[in-house]
Amino acid sequence: MDIDSETTSSKEDHQTKTIAVLLVGAPGSGKSTFCDKVILSASRPWVRVCQDTIASGKAGRRVQCIMSARAALKEGKSVFIDRCNLDRGQRGDFTTLSSLGAEVHAVVLDLPAKLCVARSVKRTGHEGNLQGGKAAAVVNKMLQNKDLPKLYEGYSRITFCSNENDVEEAIKMYSALGPKDTLQSGCFGQKNPDSEVQPGIMKFLKKVETPKYSTSQAKNSTSSEISADDSLCDKEPEKASSSCNDDVKGTGKNAELAEGTVADRGVSSLSNTPTLAFPSISTADFQFNIELASDIIVEKVEEYANKLGEAKLVLVDTSHGSKILSLVNLKAGRKRIDSSKFTTFVGDITKLYSEGRLHCNVIANTANWRLRPVGGGVNAAIFNAAGPELETATKERAKCLKSGSAVAVPLPSTSPLFWREGVTHVIHVLGPNMNPLRPDCLNNNYREGCKVLQDTYSALFEAFASIVKNEEKFLKGDNISGKPAESLVGKAKDHAPKSDQKVKRESTHESEKTKKFKGSQDGIESDGQGNLGSDRICGGTSKTWGLWAQALYHMAMDPGKYKNDVLEITTEVVVVNDLYPKAKRHILVVARKQGLACLADACEEDEVLLRKMHAKGLEWIQKFLLEDKSLIFRLGYHSVPSMRQLHLHVISQDFDSKHLKNNKHWNSFNSAFFRDSYDVIHEIGRKGRVTLKDNEQLLSKELCCHRCQRAQPDLLHLKAHITNCRIPFPLFLQEKWRLVRASTM
DNA sequence: GTTCTAGAAC
């Protein structure tokens, strides 16, 4: 059924298209049998090239296999390459057979190890003399290191067989191929969901198992909502078609398990390693020689792979038949570049996560010298996908770009590329131009051209290294002493906001405070410490703070008076439990600085304070996680707070609280009204201030689950839904600095 | 920030 009859008939008068089939499989997987069966019944002429017998009946070398295959193809015969071919290095050279006009296929006999072992132990008279007791050890060893083929290695088709039935089907299919028939291109029959992510990429991603949901999402990004829901509910198939807000109770343990699984295996690992995706520079529109370019890529990758620590590099191209990817793969294989640090990937660089499940937080753009979103290719695609945000952010950084250089642009969180794909930076690069129709053509001067291309890759990788370094610095909490808080460490337990006692206590206190101020008109008078009462300048506009709204301010100014209520006091912050916690854990880190009523008041000089507040929040999260490691936290600010004095919310994402009572509560923590501490710090660092959004609109928007983003009719449904929903958090939250969980601490 | 209340909407 895969036979492409249309193609066949349209090529009626063309010459026979030869095929080179690489069999991939452990000893005992049935490669030789496969070849023999096809050759016996096929009308197309086939030749079997077997490394075990190629040297006058004895085992030969890979080169001999290639020579032999080339000879057969030149005679118009199709060939089977009968050797294990279990890793990329072993397979590399065979894809070059396409230069003879042959289609290169791979047939993977990925049968259970047990079966392969059993067969190879039992057999007698094996050509390679791999039989008996030693076979078991060899097969096992080989299978441990297997790295199945990917389309981007240069195959036009890969057929996976995972059981004997599949093998029989594949044999029939190849047997049925007449001299002029062809098979449909692509990847077929792979049962393992990893295949959807391009198999080899899993090694690159430290072989993390992809969660089930990713398969459906990757397959059909436009209907990910439904797919995601289906996979979520697969424990209860009958509920799969309805939304998961059904009253599926008693999920406690299961839910926890599911969460743990998701966090541990899939997305978090995918998201946390800094990864740069880059297209091949100058080889498209700038017509740089591909052979030379591939040498330079491999040379530069080799140079930087180790300098970059844990960070990873991915060369991306949209085309399956990409010559540059094949060449780079081959050369990287020869140089034994660590495939967990560098890989190639076939896909759209603007959709790596949504379509390929590959999360790259930084992507490179082959820009033009004006840094304008014009033209075609990668540049237009990236500007288009990133929206006007990239253009604006780029203008802030640079006006133009010299060839051989790079400029890194942080992407605003409003850019679709940021929130959909998890891209935080775009690095624009400009390589050498060999195209006479484009500016600054080097007229085939490859001496100069190679130097410029080397410089461009160096600039790109340096810029990436600098981004990685900054992120690390941020995560370490630069300038912050790692010491635990001196004053009230260990109070987490004592002050757990579990009991209502605490709330009541603060409640009482608050009413006392209020009583205290009852006599004063409008509350504008001095608070007794020479500070203004309720009139503050907030972000340039005067804002009146009601008396009730000043409790935090008073605590921050004179925490000694509130010793029973504060969890911790330092010279710069006080930490308190939120009076009305909206989740199991919900604390506030309050700045003690005068004149800092809210986020709008924060300016450049406050960056250090904001970092310290963040670090303090992390310290407390660490304590909370000791008690309940299933909690997941988010740290952030309300765009326009109700309470005077800048305070950082540190809140667990269960939202399991009787105090969460209305839409505004929900949206204040689950819309752009809630500004992640990470983003606030970066924005202050870059612009010296924080931009705030239209708040009323944000707070009254419809209720959406913070995980699956599915809209809920009202708060009751939402609450029921979130107790069950285990869809992973949206990508922009997956960054470890936005969501904090046990596995990321 | 919460609570209370009244009127609208269902």
Added chain:
DNA sequence: GTTCTAGAAC
């Protein structure tokens, strides 16, 4: 009848 929403008061 119940639920939702907005405004006032604290």
